[in-house]
Amino acid sequence: QEKVQQSPESLIVPEGAMSSLNCTFSNSASQSIWWYQQHPGKGPEALISIFSNGNKKEGRLTVYLNRASLHVSLHIRDSQPSDSAVYLCAVSMIPGGNYKPTFGKGTSLVVHP
Amino acid sequence: DPKIIQKPKYLVAVTGSEKILICEQYLGHNAMYWYRQSAKKPLEFMFSYSYQKLMDNQTASSRFQPQSSKKNHLDLQITALKPDDSATYFCASSWGGAVQNTLYFGAGTRLSVL
Numbered sequence: 633q634e635k636v637q638q639s640p641e642s643l644i645v646p647e648g649a650m651s652s653l654n655c656t657f658s659n660s661a662s663q664s665i666w667w668y669q670q671h672p673g674k675g676p677e678a679l680i681s682i683f684s685n686g687n688k689k690e691g692r693l694t695v696y697l698n699r700a701s702l703h704v705s706l707h708i709r710d711s712q713p714s715d716s717a718v719y720l721c722a723v724s725m726i727p728g729g730n731y732k733p734t735f736g737k738g739t740s741l742v743v744h745p
Numbered sequence: 746d747p748k749i750i751q752k753p754k755y756l757v758a759v760t761g762s763e764k765i766l767i768c769e770q771y772l773g774h775n776a777m778y779w780y781r782q783s784a785k786k787p788l789e790f791m792f793s794y795s796y797q798k799l800m801d802n803q804t805a806s807s808r809f810q811p812q813s814s815k816k817n818h819l820d821l822q823i824t825a826l827k828p829d830d831s832a833t834y835f836c837a838s839s840w841g842g843a844v845q846n847t848l849y850f851g852a853g854t855r856l857s858v859l
Contacts, residue, residue, distance in 0.1 A: 636787070666847070675749075675835050675850030676788070720788065722848075731776070731839070732801055733848060735788035 634659055636723050638736035645743055651708040653739045655721030658702065665697060665704045666733065668720040676720055680706070711743045748772045749851035751836050756856045758826050765812075766821040766854045768836030776800075776839045777819040778848065779811060783832040791834075794819055795841070826858045 635658040645651050655665070664683045668676035680695050682688045682704065687696045692709045708715055718740050724733040752767040770777060779791040793800040797813040810822045823830060833853040839846040 668848075673852070675837075675852050676848075677850070678847045681847070722788075731841075731846065732778075732790045732793055732803070734790065735780075737785075737787045 634662065634723050634725065634734040636721055636734050636736035638719075638721050638739050640739060641737070642740040643742070645711050645741070647711065647713060647743055647745050649711050649743075651711045651715065651741055651743070653706045653708075653719050653721075653741070655704045655706075655723075655736055656702050657704070657721075657723045659723075659725060660699050660702060662699075662723045662725045664724050664733075665695075666722040666724075667693075667695060667706045668722060668735075670718045670720060670738070679719075708741075711741075713743050713745055716741055716743050747852065749836060749838060749849060751834075751851035751854050753854060754852065756854055758856065758858050760826060760828060760858060762826050763822065763824045764826065764856070766823070766834050766836075766856070768819050768821070768851060770817050770819075770836070770838040770849075770851075772838055772849060773817075774838035774840055774849070775816070776841055776846075777813070777817075778837040778839075779819065779821050780835045780837060780850075781832045782835060782853070788835070791821075792819075823856075828858045831856055831858045 666681045667679045670676040694707045718738040721736040722733040749770045812820045835853045836851045837848045
């Protein structure tokens with residue numbers, strides 16, 4: 633069973649700052665890592681994914697994956713109050729061919745004006 | 746317009762009763778899932794279906810039974826409800842079961858068992 637740990641549990645940053653969120657997973661064979669954003673009362677929404685070691689940038693989001701250290705991070709540049717939400721890290725591998733991403737507990741991000 | 750419709754949004758039930766949570770997706774996906782989110786716990790995988798066939802079941806209890814009457818429907822029947830079943834239940838879908846595929850979630854059904 634894949635284990636996914638996220639840190640910090642909560643993060644408060646001023647508007648315009650960089651927000652950095654961390655996620656560690658238990659299995660280096662994990663195939664893909666996704667970051668989801670969840671606003672109160674809503675379902676998670678996919679933000680960005682990474683499948684290979686290294687980094688990937690999309691707009692204000694950058695994700696870094698280091699399989700050797702079983703670590704992935706999400707960085708949000710120029711954070712906005714609208715970025716305030718819970719961010720979920722999801723990791724998947726397919727032992728036996730079934731796709732069932734495992735989620736962490738999330739990081740609650742608050743961006744204050 | 747929401748592409749994954751979950752009904753009802755809120756549900757209150759008494760211990761021992763039975764409820765059905767409805768999920769319909771209009772994304773044309775062939776894979777559908779149920780996840781549960783309880784307070785202080787991560788999203789927990791329950792079931793996955795592909796082309797209306799059960800692919801994986803991670804629930805320990807037979808009280809939870811998914812039902813797929815159409816390829817874009819995956820309902821969840823819960824019998825003999827217990828207070829511990831109180832949670833938000835999310836339906837999700839994707840294009841097949843490959844690791845590159847994005848999960849799309851509904852808004853959830855918040856179940857409270859008294």
